[in-house]
Ligand SMILES: Nc1nc2c(ncn2[C@@H]2O[C@H](COP(=O)(O)OP(=O)(O)OP(=O)(O)O)[C@@H](O)[C@H]2O)c(=O)[nH]1
């Protein structure tokens with residue numbers, strides 16, 4: 001009898017508050033600062049999942065170990081520390097080959113430490129956050145695609161071991177075949193169910209096109225504030241949280257742009273625009289995961305305009321912009337009309353905001369005084385905790401072709417400007 005957790009391919013959820021050891025294997029040239037940030041992001045992911053980090057470590061390696069990814073000495077070190085700290089999971093911040101996971105698991109099995117790679121962790125978070133049936137099915141599909149080769153690999157390995165011990169080697173292979181068929185059947189059945197949702201979505205999109213409704217899609221690195229922007233522009237009430245991958249479903253809200261009379265007395269018709277929010281992006285998101293979310297991302301693919309939401313306080317701002325652009329490329333969206341929306345400007349000192357946003361610091365009617373007067377009178381705010389990762393003026397120049405706009409979804413700063421730009425871009429591209 002084969003044991004196979006078909007109903008929950010990505011494992012049970014008992015590990016919720018499990019103690020975890022984190023390791024990131026990086027190459028020899030990765031700068032120290034970047035290494036620290038990578039580990040920081042991993043820790044964020046682990047916290048989002050709900051595990052407790054007991055040890056975190058980095059290994060610099062020219063080439064990952066063929067058998068165990070992590071170097072042999074380091075594995076032993078981890079095993080001993082893990083035992084001492086009663087760790088239950090080892091999380092490797094890289095994408096491992098099935099045999100590497102299997103080998104690591106074999107070494108750590110006796111100490112009851114499970115091994116996850118980065119994708120395992122992301123899948124677990126997805127699984128925990130998914131609410132709709134569609135999102136759950138998409139995650140199960142991604143899980144099968146990720147775990148499938150690992151399970152086959154395990155079968156082959158077990159079969160080889162059985163052969164070496166003089167047992168009937170063929171038994172393992174027969175089992176793998178049964179597993180493969182079983183998995184394939186299950187994968188097809190999920191795909192069938194997902195097709196049903198695809199059809200519903202396609203129907204919606206067709207109706208919108210018939211009604212000539214324009215659509216705008218929000219994209220961005222996870223936690224940039226996409227759902228917050230959706231809520232600020234519409235009254236959708238999307239779920240917002242200081243967590244990675246808080247959103248896993250597509251939500252669509254409506255933005256009404258009122259008709260207006262321009263300065264030259266010209267009447268400008270109002271507009272109704274649909275805005276869709278979707279799953280956030282992250283570095284090292286493998287194509288198979290994107291593929292599994294294809295139908296959700298279809299809203300993005302078919303949108304008239306993309307709003308790329310960027311957290312202006314993020315110290316890895318340029319890197320994250322690149323990650324998002326790369327994924328947009330993979331989705332075939334390189335040339336789609338785009339607006340860059342730098343969000344969370346409420347967190348940065350006013351002086352660093354672009355000129356147009358700077359508010360006068362001094363109350364009206366007070367004459368200019370000496371250098372330290374503002375400080376003495378307590379007008380100068382406390383030193384802010386955050387700062388812009390990059391000078392906004394520079395961001396504006398660098399990304400000029402994406403008509404950058406600086407907003408705060410939480411404090412509703414500069415949303416008029418954003419709406420104006422959305423309207424302008426949509427009009428421009430619907431004329432061409
Ligand atoms: N200070 C400040 N915080 C913000 C702003 N916009 C969003 N946030 C915070 O940033 C965190 C993430 O916001 P979300 O809107 O959930 O981000 P998201 O991009 O939808 O994230 P995922 O769905 O997890 O990918 C939350 O804690 C928000 O309150 C803003 O304008 N200012």
Ligand SMILES: [Mg+2]
Pocket residue numbers: 226227228239240246247277278
């Ligand atoms: Mg969200």
